Structures are given as structure tokens and as C-alpha cells.
Amino acid sequence: MQAKPFELFPDAASSIAGSVDGLYAYMVLVSAFFSLLIAVLIIYFAVKYRRKDDHVPLPVDEHSIGGMILEIVWSVIPLGLSLVMFAWGASIFFTESKPPADAMEVFVTGKQWMWKIQHNEGAREINELHIPINRDIKLTMTSEDVIHDFYVPAFRTKADVLPGKYTTEWFRPTKVGEYHIFCAEYCGTKHSGMIGTVYVMTEPDYNKWLAAGSGEGSMAEQGQALFNQLGCGNCHASAFNKNLGRCPNLNGLFGTTVDLKDGTKTRMDETYIRESVLYPQSKIVAGYDDIMPTFKGLVTEDGLLKLVEYVKSMGTKNGAQMSAPPLATETSATDAKTGTPAKAGAAKTSAAPAVNVNRPGNQ
Numbered sequence: 001m002q003a004k005p006f007e008l009f010p011d012a013a014s015s016i017a018g019s020v021d022g023l024y025a026y027m028v029l030v031s032a033f034f035s036l037l038i039a040v041l042i043i044y045f046a047v048k049y050r051r052k053d054d055h056v057p058l059p060v061d062e063h064s065i066g067g068m069i070l071e072i073v074w075s076v077i078p079l080g081l082s083l084v085m086f087a088w089g090a091s092i093f094f095t096e097s098k099p100p101a102d103a104m105e106v107f108v109t110g111k112q113w114m115w116k117i118q119h120n121e122g123a124r125e126i127n128e129l130h131i132p133i134n135r136d137i138k139l140t141m142t143s144e145d146v147i148h149d150f151y152v153p154a155f156r157t158k159a160d161v162l163p164g165k166y167t168t169e170w171f172r173p174t175k176v177g178e179y180h181i182f183c184a185e186y187c188g189t190k191h192s193g194m195i196g197t198v199y200v201m202t203e204p205d206y207n208k209w210l211a212a213g214s215g216e217g218s219m220a221e222q223g224q225a226l227f228n229q230l231g232c233g234n235c236h237a238s239a240f241n242k243n244l245g246r247c248p249n250l251n252g253l254f255g256t257t258v259d260l261k262d263g264t265k266t267r268m269d270e271t272y273i274r275e276s277v278l279y280p281q282s283k284i285v286a287g288y289d290d291i292m293p294t295f296k297g298l299v300t301e302d303g304l305l306k307l308v309e310y311v312k313s314m315g316t317k318n319g320a321q322m323s324a325p326p327l328a329t330e331t332s333a334t335d336a337k338t339g340t341p342a343k344a345g346a347a348k349t350s351a352a353p354a355v356n357v358n359r360p361g362n363q
């Protein structure tokens with residue numbers, strides 16, 4: 001990126017940038033106004049009420065009504081002004097922390113000292129993020145080592161990137177251009193070099209870029225390959241009848257609430273899937289035994305994200321059969337209805353291993 005002339009503010013290039021700047025301006029104005037007012041009054045009063053000759057001032061009347069009104073006024077007005085900051089800030093915070101449901105998904109892995117980025121469709125990049133303009137973009141982020149923080153000043157968003165957990169960040173870019181990515185959490189000697197560039201492109205340009213990407217298949221397809229390669233499919237088959245098996249059917253589970261053996265419940269989300277693969281003993285599903293082995297050390301963070309995407313692609317609360325145990329035929333029907341490539345991919349595998357895995361469970 002070429003050097004720009006000095007600017008006080010970075011570009012405002014996302015849908016949220018305007019409101020963040022507005023709140024910031026309000027806070028600066030309120031602070032500046034009161035700092036000035038108080039400084040001027042201090043000087044003015046110091047001069048006006050300075051000690052003159054041997055004149056002793058009258059004692060202050062502590063019960064004067066005028067004084068009381070003055071105190072209430074100068075407490076209530078600043079209280080109101082700061083509550084506006086609170087309410088305004090909270091509303092922006094809630095908007096920023098809840099990605100829209102239909103956002104485009106991108107996966108980010110932080111690592112000392114780079115950003116690895118993977119698109120749902122399969123394209124991968126390092127320290128670069130290509131995205132289309134005017135689309136909601138949701139980042140699902142994790143770290144391979146220490147805490148990082150994904151910060152794009154022009155979008156006015158940042159979020160910590162934590163090892164062992166998924167965090168999210170979203171934005172809607174509104175201006176074509178190139179913008180800085182910074183790591184905003186000190187993460188070691190080369191922290192300051194953990195930078196990158198976001199390329200906001202027009203939709204046609206983005207599609208061209210995407211088409212030129214890797215031919216490795218979508219995240220879900222790669223996750224499916226990994227699922228089979230790691231032998232997950234020997235126990236969990238997508239079209240497996242839940243009532244007969246020793247392993248839970250993962251189909252249509254994403255987004256639901258899972259009952260655990262210890263009587264508690266947990267939400268089936270990205271973090272829970274990750275935890276199930278790395279620490280299967282920590283949360284045992286009600287009605288099942290603790291037989292799932294750990295895959296810690298066998299699968300990378302990138303691989304975990306792919307597995308998560310594959311499990312997600314097996315259908316969601318709204319998209320798949322839930323109450324009845326899905327049979328092979330029902331599953332394919334559900335997948336055909338939604339018709340996305342990822343789900344079609346899930347349906348492809350469901351038929352074959354189901355037959356194999358069903359047998360030991362039945363006998």
C-alpha cells in the first residue's frame with residue numbers, strides 16, 4: 001500500500017464505521033466541553049475569590065436551597081450525558097457482537113506471526129483477505145498458539161483470537177479498497193509484523209478472484225474427506241439410526257441443544273464440536289458411553305475448522321429432520337431440498353458407511 005498523507009482517522013469503510021465515529025465524536029465533545037468548562041471556572045474562581053487583605057469570608061450555609069439545587073443539577077446532567085455514552089456504546093457493541101445469520105463465512109487462524117485465512121469455498125490465503133463489497137462477512141477465528149487480536153481499523157471492528165476457542169467478528173465493507181489488518185494483542189517479538197491487507201472488491205472481481213482459487217473443494221468437502229480419513233465415519237454415520245447406535249448421529253444436530261450424561265445441557269456450536277474432537281471425555285452425550293478417542297495432535301486447527309464445517313453442513317436445526325431419527329432416505333430428501341453443494345456432499349457419504357456401522361450396533 002502506498003503511503004498516504006497524514007490523516008487523523010483511517011478510512012471509514014464498513015457499515016458500522018459511521019456509528020462508531022459518531023459515538024467517538026460525542027465522547028470527545030462531551031469530555032472537551034467539561035474539561036474546558038472546569039478549567040475556565042477554576043481559573044476564574046481562583047482570581048475572583050482570592051484572599052484580599054485580611055478579609056475573612058463568611059461561613060458557607062450548608063443547608064441553602066440554592067446550593068442543593070446546584071449540586072443536583074451538576075450531578076444529574078453529567079449522569080444523563082454518560083448514560084447516553086453507555087446506551088449508545090452498548091447498542092453498537094451488541095450489533096458488532098452478533099453476526100447476521102446469512103453472513104458469508106471466512107475462517108481465520110492466528111499463528112505467531114501471521115494470519116491464515118480460509119474461505120468457505122476453499123480458497124486460502126495468508127495475511128490477505130479478499131472480500132466482496134456490501135456483503136456481511138463473518139469471521140470464525142482461532143489461534144494455534146497465543147492470544148492474538150484481529151483488527152481492521154477501517155472497519156472499526158476488532159476481536160480477540162484465542163487458542164482453544166472460536167471467536168467471531170463481522171463487518172459489511174462499503175468501500176472498494178485496500179485496508180490494514182493489525183494484530184492488536186501483543187503476541188511476542190514479531191507482534192508488530194503480524195499485519196496484513198483486506199482487499200474489498202466488487203462482486204464480479206471477487207467472483208473472478210474466487211474462481212482462480214484452489215481446486216481443493218469447499219471447506220465442508222475437505223472436512224468430509226478428513227472425517228473419513230480420521231475414521232470418524234466408522235462410528236458416526238450421517239444416516240445412522242440414532243436409536244440403534246453406540247454413537248450419536250451428527251445429522252441435523254448443529255444449533256440444537258444436547259443433553260449430557262451429567263444432566264446438564266450444552267449448545268451444539270462450533271466450540272462444542274471442536275471440544276468433542278479434542279476432549280471427547282469432557283462432555284459425554286446422554287445415553288452414550290465414553291468410547292470416542294481423542295484426536296488431539298492428529299488434526300490441526302485448520303483441519304478442525306474443516307471438520308466443524310462438515311458437521312455444520314450435515315444440516316441445522318431449521319434445515320434437517322430433528323425429532324425422528326433420520327433414515328437414509330429422509331436424509332437425502334432433506335439434503336436435496338436445501339440443495340446446496342455442501343449438503344449434497346454430506347448426503348453422498350451418508351449412504352455407504354451407514355450400512356457398515358449399523359451392523360455392529362444391531363447385533
Ligand code: HEC
Binds near residue numbers: 227249289
Ligand atoms: C470410536 C467411535 C468414535 C469415533 C472414531 C469418533 N467418535 Fe465422535 N463420538 C463417539 C461417541 C460414543 C460419542 C458420544 C459420547 C461422547 O460425547 O463422547 C461421540 C460424540 C461426538 C460428538 C458430539 C455429538 C453430540 O451428539 O453432541 C461430535 C461432534 C463428534 N463425536 C465428532 C466426531 C468427529 C469429528 C470424529 C472424527 C475426528 C469422531 N467424532 C470420531 C464415538 C466416536
Ligand SMILES: [Cu+2]
Binds near residue numbers: 110183191194
Ligand atoms: Cu498476534
